[in-house]
Amino acid sequence: MPELVFFSGTMDCGKSTLALQIEHNRSSRGLQGMIYSRNDRAGHGKLSSRLGLVTEAVEAADDMDFYAHVVGHLSSGGRVDYVIADEAQFLAPEQIDQLARVVDELELDVFAFGISTDFRSKLFPGSQRLVELADRVEVLQVEALCWCGARATHNARTVGNRMVVEGAQVVVGDVVGDVDGPSAEVGYEVLCRRHHRRRQTSATARAAALSPDVLPVGGAR
Numbered sequence: 427m428p429e430l431v432f433f434s435g436t437m438d439c440g441k442s443t444l445a446l447q448i449e450h451n452r453s454s455r456g457l458q459g460m461i462y463s464r465n466d467r468a469g470h471g472k473l474s475s476r477l478g479l480v481t482e483a484v485e486a487a488d489d490m491d492f493y494a495h496v497v498g499h500l501s502s503g504g505r506v507d508y509v510i511a512d513e514a515q516f517l518a519p520e521q522i523d524q525l526a527r528v529v530d531e532l533e534l535d536v537f538a539f540g541i542s543t544d545f546r547s548k549l550f551p552g553s554q555r556l557v558e559l560a561d562r563v564e565v566l567q568v569e570a571l572c573w574c575g576a577r578a579t580h581n582a583r584t585v586g587n588r589m590v591v592e593g594a595q596v597v598v599g600d601v602v603g604d605v606d607g608p609s610a611e612v613g614y615e616v617l618c619r620r621h622h623r624r625r626q627t628s629a630t631a632r633a634a635a636l637s638p639d640v641l642p643v644g645g646a647r
């Protein structure tokens with residue numbers, strides 16, 4: 427039976443890498459995928475992984491009808507054996523319904539990849555709809571780690587190395603390493619729930635270790 431599968435995890439846990447591996451394994455057996463992405467960091471019409479792999483993709487506009495797009499491709503003589511949708515958190519709920527329709531009416535597997543929650547730990551609308559509609563939700567095997575060593579389950583947004591909790595839901599960006607000194611750039615860091623709740627990033631934890639009498643934002647350690 428064809429399925430709608432939602433592969434979910436934090437940022438930087440290998441979702442796009444897995445999407446590219448699924449694409450590679452199927453295309454190397456002569457199957458043809460329709461690959462969608464939206465707002466990939468590598469640019470318009472790309473699906474890229476931090477391991478350096480990248481492939482061409484259809485950039486999913488916010489008014490794009492996925493079902494009509496696949497039907498249009500098939501009607502004009504194209505072939506589609508499966509569908510991959512990366513950065514699925516950025517899709518509208520109606521677009522997730524269209525992907526479910528692709529599974530049910532065109533009998534194609536649809537593999538969607540994305541983060542579930544935003545920097546405030548609230549579900550993205552597209553991810554919420556995926557959780558509601560998917561045949562399976564798969565959590566990725568490779569654990570991204572918080573600076574404390576625990577499994578990272580949450581995405582923090584940082585500005586100037588400090589976690590922020592105000593701002594637009596969508597700001598395309600990348601995880602920042604353990605940077606020294608303040609940065610005005612918006613970045614992201616994956617954290618365990620405990621440190622996300624306490625707003626303790628690696629930089630603020632390091633600063634607190636250097637000056638133990640300074641409490642993190644929010645009080646408790």
Ligand SMILES: Nc1ncnc2c1ncn2[C@@H]1O[C@H](COP(=O)(O)OP(=O)(O)O)[C@@H](O)[C@H]1O
Nearest residue numbers: 436437438439440441442443444475476477568
């Ligand atoms: N230099 C590296 N060596 C080995 N693995 C790496 C390296 N850089 C990144 N990775 C792996 O790639 C993962 C990120 O993959 P990616 O597909 O870009 O993540 P996602 O799409 O979930 O944000 C990291 O969690 C890590 O496992």
Ligand SMILES: Cc1cn([C@H]2C[C@H](O)[C@@H](COP(=O)(O)O)O2)c(=O)[nH]c1=O
Nearest residue numbers: 437438541544545581595596597598599
């Ligand atoms: C938490 C969070 C993330 N984003 C953006 C940042 C990146 O461009 C993507 C996630 O990409 P990845 O391949 O999973 O690393 O989402 C955002 O816009 N808003 C957020 O709250």
